[in-house]
Amino acid sequence: MTKTWFIGLAIALACAQTHAQLRIGQPSGFSGSVAAGVKENTDGAKLYFDAVNARGGVNGQPIELISVDDKFDPKLTVELGRELITKRGVLALFLNRGTPHAQALMPLLAEHKVPLVAPSTGAMVLHEPVNPWIFNVRATYQREAARAIEHLASIGQNRIAILETDDSFGADGAAGAMQGFAKVKLEPVLRQKTPREKPDFSAVAAEIAKLQAQAVMVIASAGNTANAVHALRAAGSRAQVVTLSNNASEGFIKLLGEHARGVIVTQVFPNERSVSFPLIKEAQDLAKAKGLDGVSPAMMEGFAAAKVLTEGLRRAGPNPTPQKLRDALEGLSRYDLGGLTVSYSATNHTGLDFADLSIVDANGRFRR
Template sequence: MKTTHSLAIAVLLATAGLAAQAQILIGQTSGFTGAVAAGVKETLAGAMLYFDRVNAKGGVGGQKVELLSMDDKFEPALAAENARELIEKKNVLALFLTRGTPHTEAIIPWLNKYHVPLVGPSTGAMVLHQPVQKYIFNVRATYQHEAEKAITHQASIGLSKIAVLYADDSFGADGLAGAQKGLQKAHLEAVGLYKFDRSKPDFASLAPAIVQAGAQSVLLVASGTHAVAAIEALRAAGSTAQCVALSNNATAGFITALGGNARGVIVSQVFPQSQSVALVKEMVDAARAKGLADTSPAMLEGFAAAKVLVEGLRRAGPRPTRERLQAALEGMDKFDLGGLEIGYSPTDHTGLDFADLSIIGPDGKFRR
């Protein structure tokens, strides 16, 4: 199912006529509707800030970069079908900025079959890092690294009764693995590990159990609306525990959805937030040039991913092919994103390893 977006910048409409005009056609499948819609739209907005700036200067080698986006409703099976259509029917050069762990896993067979690079999946799944997935080029850090850092931070400020609430899927298992590393490092055991069904979460029954366990802190390995619903259920059950979410919720939409529960929620970040970092300032300046007063960490993730893709296209030469782009990306060593260095090789497609923590302040903004 196709979707179009107007987020201050025009995205290519999925029509045969416009697709035929595309000079460098890039494909995207992501959850533009469903549990992660707010974050997906923000990451796309950030990516389009960069693509728009590049295209305004003549594109890459005189060719404009066009993005064809499809809505997978945050459903893995639909993500796989969209990827097949983008690759087989639309003949995209590469895929870009997918969202979700099981969703990205579902498209790997199509990447492998047609040798199509995927740049910047918006997921920190370890399975996309180790062992190396030949056609996947990660930009952001892993969920395991984030979760481990979140747990060790909580322990460092004296919180010893920590619970983990996680989705019953590969994303949840990944975050849980990182949390357990953090607990082990802090010489702690979780007061409870609580798994929920991603399709039918029952937070109303889980929240009282977490309160009963005396949790001082709850790490939420959950996406979008699920994290919001879980925090609401915890507060309704009387929990005053510190709630910690991963970077998949580092969006302005997440803060808005939390409403009165937003203040004090900790959210891990996989990119710096200070404009003293050149990449951050570049994105903020690009947003202001488009009349956008507010930006978000999710937008920065999309902006950075677009910058990596464009650099790969530049290095692939005047007539980029899937094979040339693959080789160019694998040869991208020590590329300066703007105060952050990223690089790949045939045996390392990890990208950045930056992770930090932020807290939602009384003004509804992420703060260090």
């Protein structure tokens, strides 16, 4: 009896250790000004992971996503990231939100040789120079911002203001906007930095109204961007508002309330209702099977990220390590996500370069 009990215990422990190999850590802002988008990102990732696990997992092992709230604080991101790596034994960090947050994780990734897959930020610093431990699954903010400025100029909106969060995210997006301005030979009528925490937009909104700006690009979190829009409308400005894909969530539209209609949001994935893309159809079908109405752009970011990570895990073999996963991801070449192709190499960790524009319609939905 005793021998049988020990054999059973050994088998159980072996199984537990094998399953633990596919732990993935996600320190991200589940509370605070980015919570709505983070939740939708995560819902999209879980949609794919759940489907994979229902089919037996990867190489017979389930994927366990461990999500923890960093309260959108870069210092806490690092603390939680370290705990996930050293105490929870995660193979990778995944889908964290925020440019300063991803930058803060860089030394940790190098120290422990653990990859960060699909950070939910388009900061150029994560793309160039190539970081051997970071694998992006989305276009850069600079590409989005430049395209948006070029679009505004093409429809005759030449008096454009920029409101940028006073951090590395804001500076990065504004750099892209300035590239767009240079291409169309314009200058912003106003470029203003705003605090990252609890900014008061009333004064700058009044100035924008006085300048009769035709459009305003707001580079900020969902909560702060929504507050900026409310302040602009209260100041009497009817300027076209444009923001970046970090705000491509249904939660952001809800924060805008009565001022949602007409806001332009850049996108880094195809139309979430365009089932001509196999990737979109796959996500839509899985969502409907769970009783959901559909998927949002933010959910598609998480879904695509999960698909790339899963393929990396599959190629890393039955006994993956962080190093094996890193090497497997870097070996991905022309991997078909479903109408979009992902490629990595030693000199390129961007993955995807898709960028588009959407506008919020009268029904509170993104339209292309």
